[in-house]
Amino acid sequence: MTLSHLSSRAVRFALACLVAVPPLAAAAGDLYRAQNGLDITATGAGAFAVERSGGAGPRETWCAASDYAARRLGARGAARLYLAEGAGARGPVHFTLTAPADGGTRLGQGGNYSVRLDLAGFHMSQIHAEALCRLREDDPPWIL
Template sequence: MKCLLICGAVALLGAGPVAAQSFKAQNGVVVVPVTGGFLVEGGAGLGARGMWCAAADYAQQVIGARAPQRLYVAEPLQKGRRGVTFTLDANGETRTPVTIVGLTVRNKGANMGIGHAIGFCADHKLLRSGGRP
């Protein structure tokens, strides 16, 4: 019994740092900090808009960023990658204005304001409610 308690405690302690590093955005998409920014994993079937929403939610809730700040695609979605890396730091980025949201996560340097991106979180709320406001 003593071994079971010790093993359980060790397992919980080992899982703590991993769980503390990830963030589940309001649309259910997982975001994890990485070198140079934060990785938005997948998109939970919500596409680019879901990724921008998750990035903005993470930037506000975890980093403390404000609506006028801009999010930048640091590492775009590519074949074989599991998500998109976003950053708040424009240094070294070739800034590309967002024109068609669906394509933006495939373009390094694509950017938009956090206030704009957080607006995409309403998509998830509409889908969850069956389209009823």
């Protein structure tokens, strides 16, 4: 075996170890950049805020929330993402993994299928929010 062969094997092993490590709960104040470029800040246990920028709307915001939930909090698939509070036209959007006492409002409830940012307790699954990341074939591959 050559030294370069050993170095290559060591690098591959180190990368495999990094990928195999499960996500850890983020500490409050930790900054994360989602794959679609939006910044996310941990605000507490299972809670975070997505900073909207560059004209990001509901789809981009939920996409970023799904990225953070999956990669940083380990919440994937059917795990629910909830709006912790209704958001205005500007500023951060606060999410949580904890259901509100009344269970919240799901997509399609009451016949409304709009992706919302303005209704506290509005929720969808992580996988549904992830599906909002790529809308057309020529979009960047933000899918997790």
